[in-house]
Amino acid sequence: MRAPSGAGIAAGDVLLAVEGVSLAFGGVKAITGVSFDIRKGEIRAIIGPNGAGKTSMLNVINGFYHPQAGRITFKGTTRKAMRPHAAAAGGIARTFQNVALFKSMTTLDNIMAARALKMHKSFFWQIFRYGPALREEVEHRKTVEEIIDFLEIEHIRRIPVGKLPYGLQKRVELGRALAMEPDLLLLDEPMAGMNLEEKEDMSRFVIDVNNQYGTTIALIEHDMGVVMDLSDRVVVLDHGCKIADGTPNEVKKDQAVIDAYLGIAH
Amino acid sequence: MRGEATTTYTDTFPKLLLMNAAQRGHRPAMREKDLGIWQAWTWEQVLDEVRAFALGLKELGLARDDKVAIVGNNRPRLYWSMCAAQSVGAVPVPVYQDSVADEMAYVLAHAGVKIAVVENQEQVDKLLSISERLPELAYIIYDEARGLRDYDHTRLKSFADVQKIGRALDPRSSALWWQDSISKGKGADLCVILYTSGTTGRPKGVMLTYDNVIRSSRNANAYDKLDENEEVIAYLPMAWVGDHIFSYAQSYCSGYCVNCPETPETIIEDRREIGTTYAFAPPRIYENLLTLTMVRMEDASAIKRKVFHYFMRVARRWGEKILNKERVPLYARFLYWLGNIVVYAPLKNRYGFSRVRVAYTAGEAIGPEIFRYYRALGINLKQLYGQTEASVYVTAQPDGEIFADSVGKPNYEVEVKIDDKGEVLYRSPGVFTGYYKDPDKTAETKTPDGWVRSGDAGFFDPKSGHLKIIDRAKDVGRLKDGTLFAPKYIENKLKFYPNIREAVALGDKRDFVSVMLNIDPVAVGSWAERNNVTFGSYQELAAHPKVYDMLAAHVDEVNRSLSEEGPMAGAQIRRFLILHKELDADDGELTRTMKVRRGFIVERYGPLAAGLYDGSKEVDASTEVTFEDGRKGAISGRVKIRDMRVYPSATAQAPVGKAA
Numbered sequence: 001m002r003a004p005s006g007a008g009i010a011a012g013d014v015l016l017a018v019e020g021v022s023l024a025f026g027g028v029k030a031i032t033g034v035s036f037d038i039r040k041g042e043i044r045a046i047i048g049p050n051g052a053g054k055t056s057m058l059n060v061i062n063g064f065y066h067p068q069a070g071r072i073t074f075k076g077t078t079r080k081a082m083r084p085h086a087a088a089a090g091g092i093a094r095t096f097q098n099v100a101l102f103k104s105m106t107t108l109d110n111i112m113a114a115r116a117l118k119m120h121k122s123f124f125w126q127i128f129r130y131g132p133a134l135r136e137e138v139e140h141r142k143t144v145e146e147i148i149d150f151l152e153i154e155h156i157r158r159i160p161v162g163k164l165p166y167g168l169q170k171r172v173e174l175g176r177a178l179a180m181e182p183d184l185l186l187l188d189e190p191m192a193g194m195n196l197e198e199k200e201d202m203s204r205f206v207i208d209v210n211n212q213y214g215t216t217i218a219l220i221e222h223d224m225g226v227v228m229d230l231s232d233r234v235v236v237l238d239h240g241c242k243i244a245d246g247t248p249n250e251v252k253k254d255q256a257v258i259d260a261y262l263g264i265a266h
Numbered sequence: 267m268r269g270e271a272t273t274t275y276t277d278t279f280p281k282l283l284l285m286n287a288a289q290r291g292h293r294p295a296m297r298e299k300d301l302g303i304w305q306a307w308t309w310e311q312v313l314d315e316v317r318a319f320a321l322g323l324k325e326l327g328l329a330r331d332d333k334v335a336i337v338g339n340n341r342p343r344l345y346w347s348m349c350a351a352q353s354v355g356a357v358p359v360p361v362y363q364d365s366v367a368d369e370m371a372y373v374l375a376h377a378g379v380k381i382a383v384v385e386n387q388e389q390v391d392k393l394l395s396i397s398e399r400l401p402e403l404a405y406i407i408y409d410e411a412r413g414l415r416d417y418d419h420t421r422l423k424s425f426a427d428v429q430k431i432g433r434a435l436d437p438r439s440s441a442l443w444w445q446d447s448i449s450k451g452k453g454a455d456l457c458v459i460l461y462t463s464g465t466t467g468r469p470k471g472v473m474l475t476y477d478n479v480i481r482s483s484r485n486a487n488a489y490d491k492l493d494e495n496e497e498v499i500a501y502l503p504m505a506w507v508g509d510h511i512f513s514y515a516q517s518y519c520s521g522y523c524v525n526c527p528e529t530p531e532t533i534i535e536d537r538r539e540i541g542t543t544y545a546f547a548p549p550r551i552y553e554n555l556l557t558l559t560m561v562r563m564e565d566a567s568a569i570k571r572k573v574f575h576y577f578m579r580v581a582r583r584w585g586e587k588i589l590n591k592e593r594v595p596l597y598a599r600f601l602y603w604l605g606n607i608v609v610y611a612p613l614k615n616r617y618g619f620s621r622v623r624v625a626y627t628a629g630e631a632i633g634p635e636i637f638r639y640y641r642a643l644g645i646n647l648k649q650l651y652g653q654t655e656a657s658v659y660v661t662a663q664p665d666g667e668i669f670a671d672s673v674g675k676p677n678y679e680v681e682v683k684i685d686d687k688g689e690v691l692y693r694s695p696g697v698f699t700g701y702y703k704d705p706d707k708t709a710e711t712k713t714p715d716g717w718v719r720s721g722d723a724g725f726f727d728p729k730s731g732h733l734k735i736i737d738r739a740k741d742v743g744r745l746k747d748g749t750l751f752a753p754k755y756i757e758n759k760l761k762f763y764p765n766i767r768e769a770v771a772l773g774d775k776r777d778f779v780s781v782m783l784n785i786d787p788v789a790v791g792s793w794a795e796r797n798n799v800t801f802g803s804y805q806e807l808a809a810h811p812k813v814y815d816m817l818a819a820h821v822d823e824v825n826r827s828l829s830e831e832g833p834m835a836g837a838q839i840r841r842f843l844i845l846h847k848e849l850d851a852d853d854g855e856l857t858r859t860m861k862v863r864r865g866f867i868v869e870r871y872g873p874l875a876a877g878l879y880d881g882s883k884e885v886d887a888s889t890e891v892t893f894e895d896g897r898k899g900a901i902s903g904r905v906k907i908r909d910m911r912v913y914p915s916a917t918a919q920a921p922v923g924k925a926a
Contacts (some may be wrong), residue, residue, distance in 0.1 A: 145301035150412070155531035157302065208413055 321432030330355030336371030338385025743774025
């Protein structure tokens with residue numbers, strides 16, 4: 001895998017910033033005036049109780065939802081809202097809370113599918129799978145095989161993902177996101193529903209991705225142990241508002257956070 | 267005694283490497299599946315890789331007689347490390363890669379390892395965690411760099427970096443130095459130290475010389491007519507003598523190609539792609555393949571199942587005869603030919619045995635049913651008897667002389683005798699020089715005139731002239747009334763049922779025989795699924811009354827078969843229980859080669875063992891378990907005990923104790 005380009009943004013600089021973002025579905029306010037930033041090369045956790053607006057926030061970042069107010073700055077370009085294809089082309093990849101893979105396709109094909117965005121040879125050549133198109137496919141296959149090796153899923157390469165246990169499906173999904181060689185990787189509860197061993201494996205992969213490829217990661221996670229161990233900085237949402245932002249230790253001691261998690265009258 | 271003792275031969279592995287590179291430089295020596303593609307190295311390329319690494323090792327200060335630990339799954343670079351170490355006069359010490367930190371610390375400290383070549387971060391972490399117990403360990407060299415970037419690299423080096431050091435040296439003078447270093451090696455030098463996993467006590471380091479290993483390997487190659495065209499797959503632990511001989515020594519001696527699988531999970535697929543011609547596996551592997559096939563067939567459609575069972579009956583009836591080139595009626599040949607198209611050939615292809623010429627099973631007794639199954643398919647599966655102390659080969663079955671319950675005839679240049687207590691002794695050029703730093707144990711095992719006590723009880727079958735092994739010599743005991751009790755004999759009979767994974771028989775100096783069983787989670791789990799038996803855990807499944815009923819039927823059959831075997835008839839099973847936990851090597855219940863450690867288990871499950879003999883129907887048990895990272899937990903539960911019927915001896919009048 002190549003190191004992500006990042007368009008001249010050095011490690012530690014702001015890669016993505018959301019400012020005053022508000023999102024409402026009819027009368028329901030999902031997010032209210034939230035601002036925070038994600039710096040290049042860090043692991044940024046977004047936490048909060050159920051219904052706090054975490055997944056909505058990710059959807060705003062990669063353009064699934066268009067906020068009614070606020071601005072999003074990604075790689076120095078400021079917009080009112082992201083567009084999904086612009087986000088994908090700009091280097092934002094994500095995984096979903098409920099695994100969203102092509103169930104009847106193999107692991108290999110699922111991950112190859114993510115490379116479609118990076119295939120440039122004309123449709124004509126691709127139909128015949130010949131000449132330049134074949135050369136291109138071989139090149140992409142190599143990248144995909146490196147990801148398969150990285151995630152240690154060689155043994156399921158040719159198995160339809162629908163037949164795989166949940167933990168492995170999550171890993172394949174991470175593989176598909178990685179195949180886009182993202183600058184920013186959004187992980188929506190990558191460890192939900194996993195047992196301890198699978199969580200430890202997944203944590204190791206998240207750290208290795210960050211370490212080895214310098215990929216910036218924003219993740220939503222409920223397991224506090226995981227969040228505290230993995231992330232460099234944490235932003236806490238509750239009822240659509242930001243209630244805390246800082247290092248895991250700072251956040252842990254924050255009274256508003258403790259209240260939100262233990263639950264007090266609003 | 268045949269063999270080729272008189273001819274002179276190349277006497278060390280580095281010299282063999284030079285010879286192979288010169289004689290068959292462009293033939294593949296090694297392959298590894300990486301990124302989904304088989305990458306191959308010719309003998310010339312291997313020579314280049316080994317030389318660069320060897321010179322790097324020398325620059326790191328490795329001297330003659332230093333020890334180099336090799337830890338990891340079967341990877342080309344780890345095999346090269348062995349030859350590289352040997353080329354500078356050092357001694358490789360392969361270590362079981364799944365040992366917990368404490369076990370590894372003991373072996374590495376005992377061997378006085380100076381450099382460790384390891385596979386990946388997991389092993390580096392393990393070694394770093396015990397580094398203060400290893401004052402002599404100067405460097406750790408790793409193959410796979412993942413996750414190690416931010417580690418302190420003062421004592422840590424990557425394999426490629428060490429090679430870079432070697433390649434940076436002046437090519438002419440360094441090549442001369444290396445040639446000179448290789449030519450200093452001779453056949454009588456120590457070649458490798460292999461630690462035996464040991465059914466009792468600490469592992470012992472078996473010292474083998476080049477002469478031991480190379481003579482044995484050459485004889486084995488001659489015995490089975492192996493040449494440079496063989497393909498083998500290396501997947502058994504590198505620390506096991508079998509892999510050392512099979513994936514390293516025999517390959518260097520005959521020039522055949524060794525293939526490393528992509529990951530331990532992909533072996534079956536990888537073997538299929540390679541099409542191995544020479545295979546070597548403990549019975550467990552064959553058992554697992556068969557169990558998997560049977561489980562899958564149970565789930566197949568009715569037509570497929572019928573076809574499968576019909577042709578398997580044909581195969582059982584005629585397959586072995588055809589394989590042994592006996593006379594067979596024409597219609598049987600036709601049926602077998604048809605079966606081969608429909609069932610056998612696809613099955614063999616699945617197993618990766620389509621091209622296999624010789625397949626060995628060793629290490630434990632194999633179930634006669636399992637053995638016959640593979641032979642019926644037309645796979646030339648044979649048994650051999652070997653030990654680390656003998657550089658593997660003691661006896662093997664010659665082609666065409668195959669029996670499910672024998673281990674064959676002595677290999678070339680091997681002498682075998684049985685002492686008055688029934689213990690098997692052997693002597694050969696492959697016999698080890700001694701246990702490392704342990705002259706007392708050496709003297710116990712090896713007589714001054716070179717005979718080695720195998721520790722196994724056995725006898726030569728007067729009809730076939732084949733050796734038969736019944737049990738460990740020290741394990742053969744007697745019940746209180748003097749009846750012969752061979753625990754392994756009983757355990758093996760039980761383990762031949764797919765539902766039973768492990769069995770532990772008790773009886774020595776007791777009133778009667780009783781057993782502790784471990785169910786096979788795959789086979790029983792699939793049975794449960796088909797019979798609407800619900801369970802949440804291994805423990806729950808093991809305690810299920812229906813599972814007990816099923817196993818009771820198996821035990822009953824074993825009792826009946828024992829009753830028909832004269833001297834064994836007195837040792838029928840009176841009571842049994844199913845253990846609430848899977849026996850595991852991490853808890854010390856199995857050896858690293860997956861043999862049960864009977865004494866330890868009886869001690870560990872003391873209350874259960876007591877319960878078997880005090881007449882209780884149920885016993886409470888709590889057992890400590892150790893996870894791979896060394897943390898501990900406990901499994902507790904209530905275990906039921908069943909009483910069994912005993913059959914009258916079919917040969918009641920036969921004098922007891924006539925057994926070998």
